[in-house]
Amino acid sequence: MIGPTASLSHLHRADGSASYKCPATGYNILGAVNAPVELPGRRDALKPEEATVEVFVKPGTTTAGVGERYVEGLLRSVLGKVVLGREKGFPRRGVVLTLAIVGGENIERGDSYLTVFPALLHAGLLSMISASVPLSMTFSATLLGVTKSGDIVRDPSPAAAKAAVSLHVFAISSKNHLLLNESEGRFDFDTWELARQNAVTICQGSSKGSDGDVNMEEEKNASGNGFIRETVEDQIYSDYVYKLDSI
Amino acid sequence: MTTPLVLLPSDEVPRDYLPANNSNPLRLGPGLRILSQPSSKSADSKHVLTATQAGLLTTDAKKNTVSLLSFPNRRYIPTVNDFVIAQIHHSSADFFHCMVSPHTAHALLGQLSFEGASKKTRPMLKQGELVYARVLSVGVGAGAEVELTCVSPSTGKAEGGMGPLAGGMVFDVSTGMAARLIRANNPSAEIDEIEGLVILAELDKKLDPFGGFELAVGRNGKVWVNCSDSEENTVKATVAIGRCLQETDQKNLHPHDQKKLVSKVLREMKLT
Numbered sequence: 001m002i003g004p005t006a007s008l009s010h011l012h013r014a015d016g017s018a019s020y021k022c023p024a025t026g027y028n029i030l031g032a033v034n035a036p037v038e039l040p041g042r043r044d045a046l047k048p049e050e051a052t053v054e055v056f057v058k059p060g061t062t063t064a065g066v067g068e069r070y071v072e073g074l075l076r077s078v079l080g081k082v083v084l085g086r087e088k089g090f091p092r093r094g095v096v097l098t099l100a101i102v103g104g105e106n107i108e109r110g111d112s113y114l115t116v117f118p119a120l121l122h123a124g125l126l127s128m129i130s131a132s133v134p135l136s137m138t139f140s141a142t143l144l145g146v147t148k149s150g151d152i153v154r155d156p157s158p159a160a161a162k163a164a165v166s167l168h169v170f171a172i173s174s175k176n177h178l179l180l181n182e183s184e185g186r187f188d189f190d191t192w193e194l195a196r197q198n199a200v201t202i203c204q205g206s207s208k209g210s211d212g213d214v215n216m217e218e219e220k221n222a223s224g225n226g227f228i229r230e231t232v233e234d235q236i237y238s239d240y241v242y243k244l245d246s247i
Numbered sequence: 248m249t250t251p252l253v254l255l256p257s258d259e260v261p262r263d264y265l266p267a268n269n270s271n272p273l274r275l276g277p278g279l280r281i282l283s284q285p286s287s288k289s290a291d292s293k294h295v296l297t298a299t300q301a302g303l304l305t306t307d308a309k310k311n312t313v314s315l316l317s318f319p320n321r322r323y324i325p326t327v328n329d330f331v332i333a334q335i336h337h338s339s340a341d342f343f344h345c346m347v348s349p350h351t352a353h354a355l356l357g358q359l360s361f362e363g364a365s366k367k368t369r370p371m372l373k374q375g376e377l378v379y380a381r382v383l384s385v386g387v388g389a390g391a392e393v394e395l396t397c398v399s400p401s402t403g404k405a406e407g408g409m410g411p412l413a414g415g416m417v418f419d420v421s422t423g424m425a426a427r428l429i430r431a432n433n434p435s436a437e438i439d440e441i442e443g444l445v446i447l448a449e450l451d452k453k454l455d456p457f458g459g460f461e462l463a464v465g466r467n468g469k470v471w472v473n474c475s476d477s478e479e480n481t482v483k484a485t486v487a488i489g490r491c492l493q494e495t496d497q498k499n500l501h502p503h504d505q506k507k508l509v510s511k512v513l514r515e516m517k518l519t
Contacts, residue, residue: 089324135256242443
C-alpha cells in the first residue's frame with residue numbers, strides 16, 4: 001500500500017501551512033493556519049481566558065454546504081481540545097485554520113463526509129504544528145470501512161465507502177488514547193471494538209510481535225503517528241541545516 | 248554535544264539532554280513547559296519537561312537554558328525586551344498606536360517615551376512612519392495591550408539605536424530569519440557564531456565603496472535598510488540588500504550560495 005505524502009510550510013504569507021495527500025482515498029488537502037490573530041467581534045466572550053479555534057473547510061469546486069459545516073464542527077471540537085489556548089499570546093485571540101480540498105473526488109450532497117475527514121484532520125494538525133501553535137499532543141486518524149461480508153478495509157476509496165455497511169473514523173493521540181470516534185451506518189459493538197483495535201494498530205504501529213530493532217523502527221514509521229513525526233522532523237532538519245552543519 | 252533532537256508536542260525532554268549546571272536554576276525557553284506527574288507509589292510527584300511545539304532542542308550550558316527552535320515562518324508573539332520595528336498607525340493624546348504584526352491589536356508607544364522627550368520636544372510622528380523600539384510590557388491576563396518604548400527605562404537613553412527610523416526601506420523576512428540575524432550579530436556572544444550567515448559580511452565588503460549601509464532588525468520579522476551614498480546608488484543598494492536577505496530566507500541558502508547570490512544581485516543592479 002502506498003503511504004500518504006505531506007509537506008509543511010510552503011505558503012509564504014500564512015503563519016503555518018501544510019499539504020496532505022492520501023493516495024488510497026485520493027484526497028489532497030491544503031491547510032493554512034494564522035495564529036494568534038485578532039478576531040472580528042468578540043465572539044470569545046464566553047471563554048475570555050482561552051483562544052478560539054475557527055475552522056473553515058472549502059471544497060474544490062463548489063461552495064461550502066451542510067457537509068462542510070458538519071466536519072468543521074467536528075474539527076473545531078477536536079483541535080480546540082488539543083490546542084493549549086492559555087499559552088502566552090493566545091488568550092482572547094483566534095486560531096484560524098482554513099482547509100481547502102484541492103484534489104480528490106467531489107463529495108455530493110448526501111454522501112458521507114467521513115471519507116475525507118482523516119485527511120482533513122492530518123492536514124489541520126500539520127498546519128497547526130507548522131504555525132507553532134502550542135499543542136498538548138499530536139494525533140493521527142484513520143478511516144475504516146466494514147464491508148457486507150464483515151471485512152474491515154483501511155482507507156476505502158469513495159466508491160468502496162459508498163458500498164460499505166458502516167464507516168468509522170478514529171483519531172488516536174500520541175499517548176495512545178482514543179481522541180475521537182465518529183461512526184456511520186449499521187454495526188454492533190463487537191464490530192466497533194474490532195475496528196478500534198485495527199485503528200490503534202494503524203495509528204500507533206504494533207508494539208508487540210516484532211523481534212528485531214530495525215524492524216520495529218520501520219514499522220513505527222509506517223504507522224500514522226510515525227508518519228506525522230517523520231514529516232515534521234524532515235522539515236525541521238531542512239530548516240535548521242545551518243545549525244546542524246556546525247555541530 | 249549529543250545528536251540533534253527534534254521534539255513534537257507532548258514529547259518529554261530526555262534528562263541527559265539537559266545542561267549539567269547546578270549553580271543557577273534551569274530556565275525554560277518558548278515551546279517547553281513543566282508538568283508534574285503524580286506517582287502512585289510515593290507522595291511526592293515527578294516533574295517532567297514536555298514540548299508544546301515541534302522544534303529542535305537547543306541548550307546553553309553557560310546560561311543554563313533549554314529551548315526549542317520552532318518553525319521559522321511562525322507569527323511573532325511580543326516578548327518583553329525584544330527589539331521590534333513598528334509602524335505608526337495613528338496617534339492619540341498620550342500614545343502612538345503602532346502596528347507590530349498583521350491582524351493583531353495595535354501596540355502602544357508613549358508620546359514621551361523617546362530620548363530626551365518632553366511635552367514640547369517630543370517627536371511628531373505621522374501615520375506610516377517607522378520606529379525601532381523595545382517591548383516594554385505585554386500586560387497581564389487575556390487581551391492585554393502591548394506597550395513599546397524607545398528609551399531604556401533604567402538609563403533614559405536610547406540604547407541600541409532605538410528611536411524613529413528616517414529614510415530607508417523595510418523588508419519583510421520570516422521571524423526565524425530575524426532571530427538568526429540578531430543571534431549572528433550579537434556582540435556579546437563569546438564564540439564567533441555566524442549561524443551560517445555570511446551574507447551581511449559579504450554585502451558589507453562589496454558595498455563599502457558605495458558608502459556602506461545601515462541595518463536594523465526587528466524580531467517581528469522586519470529588516471530596515473538604509474544607505475548613504477548618492478541618490479541613485481542609494482536606491483539600488485537598498486533594494487539589492489533587501490533582495491539578498493529575502494532570497495536567503497526563502498530559499499534557506501547555504502553560505503556558499505549566499506556569496507554567489509550577492510555577486511549575482513549586485514551585478515544585475517550594476518553596483519560592481
